[in-house]
Amino acid sequence: xxxxxxxxxxxxxxxxTMVPTSFVIKMRTCKIWQLFRFIMINIKMLIVVRKSH
Amino acid sequence: xxxVVVLGGGVAGHxxxxxxxxxxxxxxxxxxxxxxxxxxxxxxxxxxxxxxMSKEEVTFELAPVYAKAGITYKQAKAxxxxxxxxxxxxxxxxxIEYTGQGKAGxxxxxxxxxxxxxxxxxxxxxxxxxxxxxxxxxxxxxxxCTADHADHAAHEFAKCIExxxxxxxxxxxxxTGHGMCTCxxxxxxxxxxxxxxxxxxxxxxxxxxxxxxxESFLGDFGIGGLHMKRGGYAASSRLFxxxxxxxRGVKWLIGAHVNKVEKGKVSYELLDGxxxxxxxxxxxxxxxxxxxxxxxxxxxxxxxxxxxFAPNGFMKVDANYNAGAYENWKAxxxxxxxxxxxxxxxxxxxxAFAPPHPISKPMxxxxxxxIFPTPPRTGxxxxxxxxxxxxxxxxxxxxxxxxxxxxxxxxxMGAACVASAGKGLFDGTAAALTVYPVVPDFEKYPGIGxxxxxxxxxxxxxxxxxxxxxxxxxxxxxxLNPGWTxxxx
Ligand SMILES: Cc1cc2nc3c(=O)[nH]c(=O)nc-3n(C[C@H](O)[C@H](O)[C@H](O)COP(=O)(O)OP(=O)(O)OC[C@H]3O[C@@H](n4cnc5c(N)ncnc54)[C@H](O)[C@@H]3O)c2cc1C
Numbered sequence: 001x002x003x004x005x006x007x008x009x010x011x012x013x014x015x016x017t018m019v020p021t022s023f024v025i026k027m028r029t030c031k032i033w034q035l036f037r038f039i040m041i042n043i044k045m046l047i048v049v050r051k052s053h
Numbered sequence: 054x055x056x057v058v059v060l061g062g063g064v065a066g067h068x069x070x071x072x073x074x075x076x077x078x079x080x081x082x083x084x085x086x087x088x089x090x091x092x093x094x095x096x097x098x099x100x101x102x103x104x105x106m107s108k109e110e111v112t113f114e115l116a117p118v119y120a121k122a123g124i125t126y127k128q129a130k131a132x133x134x135x136x137x138x139x140x141x142x143x144x145x146x147x148x149i150e151y152t153g154q155g156k157a158g159x160x161x162x163x164x165x166x167x168x169x170x171x172x173x174x175x176x177x178x179x180x181x182x183x184x185x186x187x188x189x190x191x192x193x194x195x196x197x198c199t200a201d202h203a204d205h206a207a208h209e210f211a212k213c214i215e216x217x218x219x220x221x222x223x224x225x226x227x228x229t230g231h232g233m234c235t236c237x238x239x240x241x242x243x244x245x246x247x248x249x250x251x252x253x254x255x256x257x258x259x260x261x262x263x264x265x266x267x268e269s270f271l272g273d274f275g276i277g278g279l280h281m282k283r284g285g286y287a288a289s290s291r292l293f294x295x296x297x298x299x300x301r302g303v304k305w306l307i308g309a310h311v312n313k314v315e316k317g318k319v320s321y322e323l324l325d326g327x328x329x330x331x332x333x334x335x336x337x338x339x340x341x342x343x344x345x346x347x348x349x350x351x352x353x354x355x356x357x358x359x360x361x362f363a364p365n366g367f368m369k370v371d372a373n374y375n376a377g378a379y380e381n382w383k384a385x386x387x388x389x390x391x392x393x394x395x396x397x398x399x400x401x402x403x404x405a406f407a408p409p410h411p412i413s414k415p416m417x418x419x420x421x422x423x424i425f426p427t428p429p430r431t432g433x434x435x436x437x438x439x440x441x442x443x444x445x446x447x448x449x450x451x452x453x454x455x456x457x458x459x460x461x462x463x464x465x466m467g468a469a470c471v472a473s474a475g476k477g478l479f480d481g482t483a484a485a486l487t488v489y490p491v492v493p494d495f496e497k498y499p500g501i502g503x504x505x506x507x508x509x510x511x512x513x514x515x516x517x518x519x520x521x522x523x524x525x526x527x528x529x530x531x532x533l534n535p536g537w538t539x540x541x542x
Contacts, residue, residue: 031514034514047507048467048507049469052466
């Protein structure tokens with residue numbers, strides 16, 4: 001059962017929210033994709049850190 | 054030889070003291086007055102609070118580090134300031150009371166040329182009946198604000214897991230314990246760590262998770278929320294927060310002022326003025342923060358606390374405290390140099406400075422109760438401010454009283470936050486977030502107040518790895534290991 005089937009109930013609080021699809025959830029723990037995101041997030045964070053000092 | 058006294062050995066104070074000692078060298082003295090014998094990497098208390106780290110892993114002894122840095126360390130708490138000195142001497146001084154070093158309870162007057170107040174927050178549990186009293190946290194709830202609190206929370210959490218394994222359903226209530234709390238981010242991180250550990254223990258189906266907070270919308274975080282680019286839209290943090298809570302099966306109650314805590318039950322008032330109750334088996338509710346209650350006296354011994362400190366106990370700095378209503382607030386109200394307007398050799402850094410006003414919009418119930426987040430000053434801004442203030446003080450000492458003061462406005466700096474669920478290298482995920490600037494500037498960025506290129510966030514393993522790296526990197530830096538000055542705040 002995916003997250004949508006498990007928790008979302010019609011007209012409950014969470015019926016009007018976005019809920020990730022199985023693909024999005026899979027990508028969050030896909031090691032190759034996450035390695036790429038790791039580099040990207042680090043670059044972005046370093047830019048913000050630089051702008052802040 | 055000048056003496057710089059730093060009050061508080063937390064994120065801001067430790068950063069200020071260590072950089073000041075490094076920049077001033079042996080020609081001048083840096084003194085740290087702090088009641089704790091250990092430094093605590095507070096963000097990792099979350100992992101301690103679910104039993105995934107020991108408190109020893111998030112703390113270390115300060116004495117050897119200060120000895121290495123040539124800093125005079127006094128394990129004591131500051132009690133009062135005499136910025137004009139006394140009738141006997143013009144030299145300003147701070148009165149301290151020892152908490153360790155074999156002198157517990159003894160008082161001392163420490164004179165200073167420059168003083169940096171980085172005393173952080175008083176965890177004001179007493180503001181909510183039952184959440185605690187003047188002696189600290191009460192018996193019905195737990196906290197993760199200190200390493201000891203988090204250790205206690207982990208034990209209580211373990212007991213709940215045991216009960217669930219025996220078939221007893223448990224309800225977890227996590228959030229803020231008063232209508233005027235800050236630090237929603239810590240509670241947010243904690244509830245998703247609880248959720249993660251419950252899954253790991255195979256008892257998620259036996260648990261009800263309930264969020265309760267003073268935010269007027271989920272994802273406000275005390276910074277009025279934020280927007281991120283997603284799929285061609287500038288999407289509000291509310292969407293992402295609600296999405297995450299839905300995905301993990303966490304129910305939410307917002308706009309809530311918890312006004313009473315009893316065994317297994319909290320009472321609250323909502324923004325619409327209605328009252329309610331929520332039961333719990335395990336509750337972690339963040340207390341409101343206040344200044345640590347330092348007093349100030351003039352030369353004649355008259356109480357001038359109201360001149361130096363704001364009514365909430367935080368120290369007045371170069372902020373605009375007369376901005377008035379929300380509609381009049383500007384990014385330029387926020388302080389730049391953190392110098393006290395009355396006494397130019399007094400500075401405040403981190404949570405200890407009095408913000409000009411909240412960041413989130415103030416809201417009041419029909420009954421007159423104020424319910425809105427007070428402004429957070431997270432680790433990165435606290436560190437950056439601590440360093441900027443140390444820089445200013447060093448320049449004042451080395452270049453003279455007309456030296457240019459260094460600036461670090463929260464309306465011109467960003468913050469990076471990583472809220473991680475889980476501790477393992479491959480079984481956790483984290484929400485990695487940056488926001489720029491921390492305080493929205495609606496003149497520069499009309500509409501949403503922030504730069505969409507530098508405000509972003511996403512959930513995944515990558516953020517989780519960053520959280521691990523930050524844990525080790527900041528402890529490495531705080532221990533002043535080789536190259537520590539190169540690691541940014
Ligand atoms: C559970 C939790 C998780 C968090 N997670 C994150 C995170 O992931 N990322 C992030 O950016 N921020 C996080 N924060 C916020 C972060 O911890 C604070 O922003 C930061 O600690 C503030 O630094 P500070 O120096 O102002 O205060 P503190 O770090 O609290 O330091 C204050 C110091 O002053 C000392 N002191 C108190 N009274 C006196 C006195 N009378 N005299 C002298 N010294 C005194 C205290 O003992 C302490 O050493 C978290 C906070 C909590 C509670």
